[in-house]
Amino acid sequence: MTKKKAQARFVAACLAPALILVTLFIVIPTVQVFRYSLYQKSSFVGDETFIGFKNFQTLFNDSIFLESIQNQILIIVVITMFTIVLAIFFATLLTREEFKGKNLFRVIFYIPNILNIVIIAGIFSAIYAPSNGLLNTLLSSIGLDSLTRQWMGDPEIIIFSIIGALVWQAIGYYMVMYMASMTSIPENLYEAASLEGAGKFKQFFMITLPCIWDNIRQTLTFFVISTINLSFLFVQVNTNGQFGTQVMLNYMYSKAFSGNLGYGMAIGVITFILAFSMAGALNRVTKRDPLQF
Amino acid sequence: MKKMKSLSPHSWYKIFIYFVMIVFAITIVVPIAWVFLASLKTQLELNAANPWAWPEVLQWGNYVKAFEKARMGDYLINTVIVVAMALVILLVVALPCSYVLARFKFKGKKFMNLLFMAGLFINMNYIVLPIYMNLFNIDNMLGMTNFLVDNKLILAIVYASTSLPFTVYLLSGYFQSLPKAYEEAALIDGCGFFKTMTKIMIPMARPSIITVILFQFLAYWNEYMVAFTLLETDHATLSVGLRNLMQAQRSAADYGTMYAGLVIAMVPTLILYIIVQKKLTQGMSLGGLKD
Numbered sequence: 001m002t003k004k005k006a007q008a009r010f011v012a013a014c015l016a017p018a019l020i021l022v023t024l025f026i027v028i029p030t031v032q033v034f035r036y037s038l039y040q041k042s043s044f045v046g047d048e049t050f051i052g053f054k055n056f057q058t059l060f061n062d063s064i065f066l067e068s069i070q071n072q073i074l075i076i077v078v079i080t081m082f083t084i085v086l087a088i089f090f091a092t093l094l095t096r097e098e099f100k101g102k103n104l105f106r107v108i109f110y111i112p113n114i115l116n117i118v119i120i121a122g123i124f125s126a127i128y129a130p131s132n133g134l135l136n137t138l139l140s141s142i143g144l145d146s147l148t149r150q151w152m153g154d155p156e157i158i159i160f161s162i163i164g165a166l167v168w169q170a171i172g173y174y175m176v177m178y179m180a181s182m183t184s185i186p187e188n189l190y191e192a193a194s195l196e197g198a199g200k201f202k203q204f205f206m207i208t209l210p211c212i213w214d215n216i217r218q219t220l221t222f223f224v225i226s227t228i229n230l231s232f233l234f235v236q237v238n239t240n241g242q243f244g245t246q247v248m249l250n251y252m253y254s255k256a257f258s259g260n261l262g263y264g265m266a267i268g269v270i271t272f273i274l275a276f277s278m279a280g281a282l283n284r285v286t287k288r289d290p291l292q293f
Numbered sequence: 294m295k296k297m298k299s300l301s302p303h304s305w306y307k308i309f310i311y312f313v314m315i316v317f318a319i320t321i322v323v324p325i326a327w328v329f330l331a332s333l334k335t336q337l338e339l340n341a342a343n344p345w346a347w348p349e350v351l352q353w354g355n356y357v358k359a360f361e362k363a364r365m366g367d368y369l370i371n372t373v374i375v376v377a378m379a380l381v382i383l384l385v386v387a388l389p390c391s392y393v394l395a396r397f398k399f400k401g402k403k404f405m406n407l408l409f410m411a412g413l414f415i416n417m418n419y420i421v422l423p424i425y426m427n428l429f430n431i432d433n434m435l436g437m438t439n440f441l442v443d444n445k446l447i448l449a450i451v452y453a454s455t456s457l458p459f460t461v462y463l464l465s466g467y468f469q470s471l472p473k474a475y476e477e478a479a480l481i482d483g484c485g486f487f488k489t490m491t492k493i494m495i496p497m498a499r500p501s502i503i504t505v506i507l508f509q510f511l512a513y514w515n516e517y518m519v520a521f522t523l524l525e526t527d528h529a530t531l532s533v534g535l536r537n538l539m540q541a542q543r544s545a546a547d548y549g550t551m552y553a554g555l556v557i558a559m560v561p562t563l564i565l566y567i568i569v570q571k572k573l574t575q576g577m578s579l580g581g582l583k584d
Contacts, residue, residue, distance in 0.1 A: 014389035021386060025420075026415055029420035044426040045429065045433060105318055110570070114566045118535045118558070119559050134327060137342075137344055
């Protein structure tokens with residue numbers, strides 16, 4: 001056996017298992033999602049009829065689906081805004097300021113990210129409980145009775161209660177990401193700026209923000225993708241889409257398990273397209289010339 | 294009053310920093326600590342108007358109930374088994390693939406790279422339904438019920454497969470950064486390809502292997518949707534068992550057991566996190582990606 005042949009065999013043997021698993025459990029299922037979105041298929045077994053784009057036509061007259069798109073976009077936009085601002089704020093303080101206990105704060109802020117979404121749902125049902133919940137009793141005890149709410153019962157605010165829980169969960173993760181890129185900014189930039197009399201705010205907008213811009217852009221894609229997933233999981237565990245909290249993947253899931261698999265897959269396809277176009281649009285809008293230093 | 298005035302703007306700024314830091318830290322620590330406290334209360338105490346009161350007698354019985362009646366003990370074991378199998382499968386499959394992609398030239402390399410890149414964008418939540426459907430149909434064809442569905446090994450394989458793209462991306466990046474001299478020397482010394490990989494290259498990739506294990510351990514341990522879809526309640530993992538417990542306790546009004554269950558599911562990840570927090574947050578800059 002020549003050396004070349006031996007190498008070819010080795011390469012094939014190393015790649016084959018991964019290729020097979022990815023094909024079976026990622027490629028084929030993904031193709032199936034797109035394929036069955038064009039079919040009338042009621043259950044997991046048995047008959048299927050090709051119906052073209054009929055599922056999609058029905059979708060855009062389905063008020064629950066339209067509600068779930070609205071909720072989804074609202075959730076993505078609000079979570080991204082609040083999380084980015086707070087994560088950058090905390091990251092800036094933890095990298096640019098000197099104070100005691102920095103490490104401890106960093107460790108604590110990241111904790112929500114390692115918790116399971118079911119645990120987060122459990123914690124927040126204790127926080128949001130109407131009569132003896134942590135949030136309402138805290139508000140009453142400091143004399144802010146007027147601010148107490150039915151956090152998970154009032155349809156006006158329930159979606160924002162869900163957003164609050166997901167922002168709480170996300171801040172630490174993005175904070176650590178931004179901290180990593182902030183620490184790579186050369187210190188002499190700040191020294192020069194402060195010699196010229198630039199204050200902390202000015203330094204932040206003239207140095208920190210431009211230097212981590214590429215990192216922020218990269219995280220925008222993560223925000224879109226992970227918010228779609230996490231809002232699905234949180235809603236699935238907590239309200240299961242009731243009280244006007246339906247989100248796209250949860251609607252896909254409930255349709256697929258209630259005798260309308262093809263329709264559910266069509267919802268999956270739209271979610272996919274929404275995620276890609278939002279990520280693409282954000283990427284475009286935020287494009288700046290890269291900063292050299 | 295005089296003292297107040299003597300505080301410089303700088304000290305006010307410091308106070309402000311501490312204030313916001315502590316407020317956010319409190320919103321994280323207090324609810325989690327409260328869950329620990331609530332897990333030791335009676336139902337009567339949990340129904341009381343003041344949720345902040347200390348329990349009169351610590352109700353360790355809630356944990357006994359959670360372990361035995363609510364079967365959190367079984368779910369814990371199931372979770373450990375699935376996570377361990379998934380990690381082993383993932384590393385056994387991902388390491389050779391990443392090494393070859395990083396180091397060898399061959400036909401179809403571009404295609405493989407593209408395939409894994411595309412895989413990065415596919416999340417489990419989209420494809421869990423067709424996966425379930427295929428397993429279910431194969432079971433039907435074989436004339437068996439719950440052979441592939443409701444199978445811990447299959448769940449572990451699904452976990453490993455769906456995290457392959459990210460893992461291969463991370464590991465092959467690391468292999469590329471290793472100096473070529475070592476393996477060239479080994480090959481010249483007559484060491485075969487396989488031996489060079491297992492004896493020399495894989496040990497050198499240890500730091501990134503540890504990162505993979507940490508991240509995927511947490512991801513698998515916390516995974517909920519796929520386990521919920523593929524496993525029957527009897528063989529559930531912790532997060533699925535916890536969800537069922539939450540659903541059941543709400544109607545049975547036995548919140549103490551539910552909070553005990555939350556603690557049981559939370560403690561292993563918290564302990565692991567405290568031990569490895571430095572590695573974990575460092576690893577994020579290595580290949581930041583979220584599921």
